[in-house]
């Protein structure tokens with residue numbers, strides 16, 4: 001392919017940093033750490049129940065029905081209730097443990113490092129993330145990929161989240177790039193892809209779980225290794 005791009009902007013969570021697997025790792029540690037085997041027979045039951053409840057509570061949170069602080073422990077309280085364990089204090093402790101330990105995890109999406117290594121030097125690479133600065137920096141440093149990126153743009157600092165055009169404009173400006181010579185890669189259709197489309201920046205939709213959709217997209221990949229061919 002003709003070298004059109006000079007700058008590549010990556011999303012972090014679920015694009016490079018394997019949010020779902022890292023979460024499962026922490027949940028599995030929680031199962032051991034808090035002796036949950038007394039109530040729950042197998043770790044995978046704990047994890048799958050948590051994931052369903054967490055999803056439901058996130059929907060409530062997004063719709064402004066519950067506060068973030070409430071979400072933290074409530075998702076564990078409700079998970080424990082499913083196994084006949086009514087213990088709010090334990091749920092609080094687990095909620096704190098989860099939030100503190102999650103960013104320390106280091107599982108990346110398959111081929112993340114190989115791809116970054118392949119692109120390194122050929123392109124300038126950057127991150128645009130809606131996550132909190134403190135947390136995202138821990139993830140980047142602990143998983144040893146921070147050095148690949150020229151700049152990390154945090155929605156927190158810009159004051160708006162993806163897909164707001166302002167965060168893309170600031171990112172482009174900060175990188176000394178143009179929308180034309182830049183490419184956005186991310187897993188979130190709304191935040192990453194629509195955001196890029198609004199500022200007329202090319203994008204690649206990373207659909208790791210091969211979910212069916214009828215989104216209007218430029219290009220889709222299901223594995224980061226496909227980038228070896230494209231870039």
Ligand SMILES: [Mg+2]
Nearest residue numbers: 011013014187
């Ligand atoms: Mg993401």
